[in-house]
Amino acid sequence: MTASWKDINKPSSPHTVVTAAQVTNGPVIPPQQRLLTYSPDEWEGFVEEWAYYCLPAKYKHVQRFSGAGDMGIDIAGFADEKRLKGVWDNYQCKHYDHALRPGDVWVEFGKVIWFSYSSEYVAPRHYYFVSPRGAGTSLSRLLANAAKLREELIVNWDKHVKDEITTKQAVPLDAALRAYVDAFDFSIFDAKTALQLVDDHRSTPVHAARFGGGLRTRPASEKPPQELAATESRYVTQLLGAYGEHTGAVVTDPSALSVPKLKDHFRRQREAFYEAESLRVFARDSVPPGTFESLLDDIHGGVIDTHDANHADGYEKVCAVTKAARDMQITANALITCTNPKDRDGICHQLVNEDRLRWTQS
Incomplete structure (x- = not known):
């Protein structure tokens, strides 16, 4: 039997571009x-x-x-x-x-x-x-x-x-x-x-x-109810105090907000809080215990210097701190693949609820 020799052909290329993850x-x-x-x-x-x-x-x-x-x-x-x-x-x-x-x-x-x-x-x-x-x-x-x-x-x-x-x-x-x-x-x-x-x-x-394989699809978050929930009491009180510092008028009820910019800001902050609360629930069911809390710690560590800096008033402080949270580069936490800018704003208010951040001094 005579052996035969042949060249080794170049393997076929992948049908798709190889990704960094691959x-x-x-x-x-x-x-x-x-x-x-x-x-x-x-x-x-x-x-x-x-x-x-x-x-x-x-x-x-x-x-x-x-x-x-x-x-x-x-x-x-x-x-x-x-x-x-x-x-x-x-x-x-x-x-x-x-x-x-x-x-x-x-x-x-x-x-x-x-x-x-x-x-x-x-x-x-x-x-x-x-x-x-x-x-x-x-x-x-x-x-x-x-x-x-x-x-x-x-x-x-x-x-x-x-x-x-x-x-x-x-x-x-x-x-x-x-x-x-x-x-x-x-x-x-x-x-x-x-x-x-x-x-x-x-x-x-x-x-x-x-x-591995990534997290499952995150469901849509709840929309804020018309009435404030008990879980919103602390951060809402702090927000209203921040608005009062900005306008020079005491605000104790969201319905009393007369400045369109602040009314819209308040609506967005409530949406952000509920977005972050939905992330908390998603994390409970999708990642090991402590993962969401670690994300809170990351956000807190990233905004605390901005939080402690001097600001014209509480409203300006809220805007600066939430912007710092949105601008952070977080790469290690497992939840980062399914978070959005609203989550980060909302986490800031969760940190206020935990008394780790404050929008006013009172």
Whole structure:
């Protein structure tokens, strides 16, 4: 056989212009693919996040069992106060370098059978296997066929289950236990896919921090109601005082503002405050705790020198400080990709509400 040689052709160019983000971060890896790269410790961290943020809305209590004597329970979601004696679901977390096989989990089926048979707990309403690669083909077929799963568990009991349930004793499939197995509802068993886990996790405030991909679209902010809300009391009082310093007339009610420029300014400041409040809510649901507070600190640090400088009156001070906030270069905070100039004005008023800034001296 004669070898042939040929030149290496130039690879085809990208169909689009390469962006700075692509050069910095490389190709986007879908979250479910990223899960496959996790070490056992990283998987444990992800599962803890998922359980903490995603399960409490479904249950009265969520607890994790660990160590010897866990009776085959990993993460338990309790639907009522009876806990293990009431309605509950079990999430059994596994980490292997392959999709789950029947041989990986025969003993887990056996534990649920044995400990519910022994009245240690009521059999769970649902039992989910949770693993980065999900259930393989063989296990998935058994999970979809309760009768076949029962049959195969019985066949594998002596080899894979009897001596593995507990270190205290062997658990042979005697007549009484066999009758319990025959009556047991095997349809409770199922497996979560990586895509299901990611979809659950997507609604948490830590999703973007863990998987990247940017923040979800920020919804439109509320428009200020006609009546002032209790949360506006402090910054509005300070604003009215600033207007009074500017006009030389005491202003205690927004309806008393007669100067068109100030009336329009007041309207814009309320809109900005509500914009910033909507950002606060968005941050609560979209980024890790402390991210919004860090943005407040950044704004405060950027405007405090302007705030402390001499100004002709309170109104001029408000204008100077909010302009300084809008002009700031903030690049590190995760929220900066979805903020706008109004947010920065509004954050200044939030800082007034927190008594970290003042528009007047009184």
